Amino acid sequence: MPLLSRDYYTQDATTVARTLLGATLVRQIDGRRISGRIVEVEAYHQQSDAASHSHRGQTPRNQPMWGTPGHAYVYFTYGMYWLLNAVCEPVDYPAAVLIRAIEPLDGLDLIAAHRDGRSPKEWTSGPGRLTRALAITGDLNRADLTLQTSGLWIETGDPVPDDQVKTGPRIGLGTRVPEPWLSMPWRWWVANNPHVSRVRAGSG
DNA sequence: ACGGAGATCTTCT
DNA sequence: GAAGATCTCCGTT
Numbered sequence: 250m251p252l253l254s255r256d257y258y259t260q261d262a263t264t265v266a267r268t269l270l271g272a273t274l275v276r277q278i279d280g281r282r283i284s285g286r287i288v289e290v291e292a293y294h295q296q297s298d299a300a301s302h303s304h305r306g307q308t309p310r311n312q313p314m315w316g317t318p319g320h321a322y323v324y325f326t327y328g329m330y331w332l333l334n335a336v337c338e339p340v341d342y343p344a345a346v347l348i349r350a351i352e353p354l355d356g357l358d359l360i361a362a363h364r365d366g367r368s369p370k371e372w373t374s375g376p377g378r379l380t381r382a383l384a385i386t387g388d389l390n391r392a393d394l395t396l397q398t399s400g401l402w403i404e405t406g407d408p409v410p411d412d413q414v415k416t417g418p419r420i421g422l423g424t425r426v427p428e429p430w431l432s433m434p435w436r437w438w439v440a441n442n443p444h445v446s447r448v449r450a451g452s453g
Numbered sequence: 454a455c456g457g458a459g460a461t462c463t464t465c466t
Numbered sequence: 467g468a469a470g471a472t473c474t475c476c477g478t479t
Contacts, residue, residue: 291471293471300471301471302471305465308464308465309464310463310464324463324471325462325463326462326463326470326471326472327460327461327462327469327470327472327473328460328461328462328463328470329460329461329462329472329473330472330473332471332472334471347471349471371473371474375472375473376471376472377472377473378472378473419471420471420472421470421471421472422471423469423470423471425469446472
């Protein structure tokens, strides 16, 4: 399948987030392909969005958000986890989409190895889990998602129709994030998909 | 099933 | 010095 283009990522973060559902996230390691269907995302807008890393201005960590759209913004958090974002909107407009969950497609043996001992439902159902499953670390910060040479890219997939998409507030924001940002419905996921994060009985 | 806390470190106050 | 776009383990029910 063709790769998503620079022009695609240059759109606003809301549009990119919604349409990334159904696309295929691909990682290539030593010629082996690991991939998954994107089933959960969150949009982080520009500096007016108090929940976004870009809110308090540019820092060494969040600098990729101001950079070229279509590149990866990979950051380390909680002392343990790498989180993957796709940079959106034009240069100098700091916005990104957080990839929160994928449905494994290719390279299941490698994913299982990276997620040693866990059940398939826990392989990629969360932003910190999927980066471990795909061996994504800070080495891939600023990687160009529109090129296969980066080892990390996104391909087009089957679009997910509106009746299979749910939206709601973003997850994991601290209570210090003020309204209305705390409640903005900028999380999108595929309804009833078992690989979406924080799935509990009846909440899919 | 649910809740609490630890892990572990970068970044910002 | 504290919190963080998280996950896992271990306790109790």
